[in-house]
Amino acid sequence: MIVAGEDKRRRYRQSGWWGDQSFADLFAANAAAHPDRLALVDAPNRADFAFGEPRRLTYAELAAEIDRLAGALVAAGIGKDDVLLVQLPNIGEFVALYFAAAKIGAIVSPAAVQYRSHELTGMIGVVEPKAFVCATRVKGCDHVGVAAPLLEGIALMTFGPSPPADALDLSTAQGDATALAAHVAANPVDADDIFTICWTSGTTGVPKGVPRSHNHWIAVAAAGYEAMKVEPGDVLLNPFPLINMASIGGITMCWLTSAGTMVLHHPFDPGVYLKQIATERPSLTIAPPAVLNMLLQNEALLASVDLSSLRVIASGSAPLAPAMVRGFQEKLGIIIVNVFGSNEGMSFITGEGDMPDPDKRASLFPRRGQYPPPYGTGRAPNIESRLVPPGGGDPIEMDGMAGELQIRGPSLFEGYHNAPEQTAAAFTDDGWFRTGDLFEIAEGGDFYRFVGRCKDLIIRGGVNIAPEEIDQLLGGHPLLAEACVFSLPDPTMGERIGLAYVPRGADDVSLADVTDYLRAKDLAVFKLPERLFRFDALPRNVTGKVMRSEVREMALAQLSLNNPSPSGEGQ
Numbered sequence: 303m304i305v306a307g308e309d310k311r312r313r314y315r316q317s318g319w320w321g322d323q324s325f326a327d328l329f330a331a332n333a334a335a336h337p338d339r340l341a342l343v344d345a346p347n348r349a350d351f352a353f354g355e356p357r358r359l360t361y362a363e364l365a366a367e368i369d370r371l372a373g374a375l376v377a378a379g380i381g382k383d384d385v386l387l388v389q390l391p392n393i394g395e396f397v398a399l400y401f402a403a404a405k406i407g408a409i410v411s412p413a414a415v416q417y418r419s420h421e422l423t424g425m426i427g428v429v430e431p432k433a434f435v436c437a438t439r440v441k442g443c444d445h446v447g448v449a450a451p452l453l454e455g456i457a458l459m460t461f462g463p464s465p466p467a468d469a470l471d472l473s474t475a476q477g478d479a480t481a482l483a484a485h486v487a488a489n490p491v492d493a494d495d496i497f498t499i500c501w502t503s504g505t506t507g508v509p510k511g512v513p514r515s516h517n518h519w520i521a522v523a524a525a526g527y528e529a530m531k532v533e534p535g536d537v538l539l540n541p542f543p544l545i546n547m548a549s550i551g552g553i554t555m556c557w558l559t560s561a562g563t564m565v566l567h568h569p570f571d572p573g574v575y576l577k578q579i580a581t582e583r584p585s586l587t588i589a590p591p592a593v594l595n596m597l598l599q600n601e602a603l604l605a606s607v608d609l610s611s612l613r614v615i616a617s618g619s620a621p622l623a624p625a626m627v628r629g630f631q632e633k634l635g636i637i638i639v640n641v642f643g644s645n646e647g648m649s650f651i652t653g654e655g656d657m658p659d660p661d662k663r664a665s666l667f668p669r670r671g672q673y674p675p676p677y678g679t680g681r682a683p684n685i686e687s688r689l690v691p692p693g694g695g696d697p698i699e700m701d702g703m704a705g706e707l708q709i710r711g712p713s714l715f716e717g718y719h720n721a722p723e724q725t726a727a728a729f730t731d732d733g734w735f736r737t738g739d740l741f742e743i744a745e746g747g748d749f750y751r752f753v754g755r756c757k758d759l760i761i762r763g764g765v766n767i768a769p770e771e772i773d774q775l776l777g778g779h780p781l782l783a784e785a786c787v788f789s790l791p792d793p794t795m796g797e798r799i800g801l802a803y804v805p806r807g808a809d810d811v812s813l814a815d816v817t818d819y820l821r822a823k824d825l826a827v828f829k830l831p832e833r834l835f836r837f838d839a840l841p842r843n844v845t846g847k848v849m850r851s852e853v854r855e856m857a858l859a860q861l862s863l864n865n866p867s868p869s870g871e872g873q
Contacts, residue, residue: 306494306515306716317682319524319712320517324491325404325558328520330365332561337362339535342394343565343582347574353439353462357394361561364398371395371402373477378457378470380432382407382489385499387431387456389413389422389445392568395461395472396544397554399435404516406482407491408432411499411511412545415440418824419448420775424509428720429499431456435472438462448824493517499719500546500645502766511719512645521684522547522649522713523555529639529653530586530614532556537611539578539587541567547643548588552616556586572596576607583611590764591617591626592794594638598629612636616651618643618764621752624661631660642667642752646728647714648707648737649685650750657749666749667741685711688734689741692756698743704753707741708734758850760789760797767799767829769850775823776801781811784840787831788854790861801831802853804839811836835860 306314314320323331332341341364344356359367380386386403388410390396403410411429413422426434434453436445439462446466450458458469465471497519499511526532538557542549557564565582567575572593579587594617597604615630618641627638640652640663650667657663669687689698689705698705714735717725729735740753760767769787776785784804789797805811817830841852 311494314517314521314712317712319521319682319684320493321520322493323520324493324495324516325497325519326368326401326491327493328558329368329401329404332558333361333365336535336561337365339561340563342397343563344394345392345565345567345574346578346581347571348393351441351568352391352393352437354393359394364394364401367394367398368401368405369479369482370476371398371472372405373479373482374470374472374475375402375408375477376406376482376485377477378433378459378475380406380408381485382491383409383496384432385409385411385429386433386435386459387411387413387422387425387429388435389415389417389449390435390437390461390544391415391440392540392544392566393437393461394566397564397566399472400544404491404497406485407489407495409496409499409513411501412543413501414543414545414826415443415445416826416828418826419452420824421509421826422449422452425501425511426452426456428509428511433457433459433470435459435461438465491516493520498550500550502645510721510724512715513717513719514645514647514715518647518713518715519551519555521711522551522643522647523559524684524713525649525651526552526616526639526641527556527559529651529656530556530616531653531655532560532562532586534560534562536560536562536586537565537582537584538562539565539567539575539582539584541570541575542588543568547645547649548616548618548641551643551649552641553586553588576603576609579612580608585611586614586616587612588616588641591622592763592796594630595623595626598626598633604634609634609636614639614653616641622664624664627664628660638663640664640667644737645715646735646737647685647711648709649713662745665751666744667752669743669748669750683711684713685709687750689743689750692740699747701743701746704740704742706756707737707739707750709737710734758788760787760799762789762797762799762828763795765828769799772799772801772820772825772829772831775820775825776816779816779819781806781815784848786840786848786850786853788850788857790833790854790857798832799830800833800835800854800857802835802837802840802857804837 339361341361342359348356434449434456438460459472460469461473493516496513497516499513502510538553540553614637616639630636630638637654642650652663652667656668687709691705738757741750742753744751758769772787782803783806786802788800790800792798813834835857841849
């Protein structure tokens, strides 16, 4: 399944950003060159959140596991361009499955482990998967039980103990090497073939699939590789789920390019995370800003752990505190790299080489989008960008004027999967992608500074939540006449979820009334509202649409008047 047009393919290949290597090719080259090097390490608490003892695989051992899974998939009838909807935690099997799919030309569509039937139903409708892959045991989840009723005509495949009778047990399944070789020979994988369909909720709440080819991923990785100064054989600690830009385009691509060791972590646990840094000695890792703030403020904790192996920590998804970026650099000698990205293909990353001043690095992103080897060719940028006034008009060229960031280039996807209307709305007539994010030019034109979001997405702990999705579900609540979800600032999570409501009757509505109703709809727990605000009416514009920004201002004014903490309720 190739989506890029011939003109674009030719242009990006001539520029050097797109080539002929797939993910499977990149891994095979590493395995051939370094068969005995440690490739992949499971989290030490794997048995607590999933199943089985943690594994440590060399490149040769991981290559054998990839071949086994690829053969099993072919034997089960999975062919080129077939979609695997995958819901797995960060375990070695997930990594191996990615590369098995890459080898046979299948497409991986990864779903967050927190998702339930509400989200999975939408995803299944969009990508129409050939198979659903999950674990039989994940702490706090019943992925098999939730998904099984949704899988009419879709094969169920599992990893883990006690697989269902009707499932293919991928933990033990074997294929035929001859049949696998025949399939690979008859179905060559083009680097422009779609390899993943990741997910973004956008602002509508309707799941949007983001198809990305092997070349899309390779092109987007350049910014991270350069900013983090990745070196051959580096050890990289990956605590982010293997479902999105940070984990795939960031850590995984750096791992592939460096032929290094990837250490997995899940779910995020500061104690386990710090222990892995001390024992596995990574050079590079990523972490949410809230965790880094907490670490720097805890002198006793910092004194008790050995972070000396770390050169770089990448962080983003929420504004970075200048004091934190400076503190890690001056107290610990660790460079904090500032990251701003999206599944669609944006990747703005600021390393020490881009901005030596840590205070400025916390808020600035370079506009250049052009990188030296091993990626860059010097002939064209991997990301072109411009700022356009939100209401339209000529691109902004002066410092200090906010505009919507629009991008194009070899790292950018071609359009949402099976969603022509959403794709048309996301791109300008001249082919630029509308990010929906407000930036301004800074430092005399060399940098961008993030200003805010054009859209109303709530970013809670680095996870995007579409308020319209929750609004829609609450439309049928028997106690609510009106409901509007919005973001509340929070020092720990970045943002939390507020709900403004107008009751149907005279009585107040409790938080439990709302969350119990949404739990019954099988909505993911992290999307549940955390604080309620009662109003007599919600502000609307002339077309009758609730004005979310005004609702939020009303709620913040009420908080200021009553002076309670804006966080901590509800979960």
